Amino acid sequence: MHISLTPELEYKIKAKVESGLYNNASEVIREALRFMEQNQELIHELKLQRLRMDVAKGAEQAEAGIFSDRSVEDILSSLNQQD
Incomplete structure (x- = not known):
């Protein structure tokens, strides 16, 4: 499998390996995926909380005129880019 990473992500992975906590980049990626799987519900709740805050802010702005x-397409496009 081949994946493409931004230079920033490559730097972070290399830094983890160089710190001695991991033997190679594959270990860093595996650990990150395990963490993501273990915390999927928390991640979902945090995203939902952020969405609720954004909706509340929009409602306040609408009430203020x-x-x-x-x-709508532009707004949805920018929301999709945030994920």
């Missing part, structure tokens, strides 16, 4: 000129 503050609206966006952006299209």
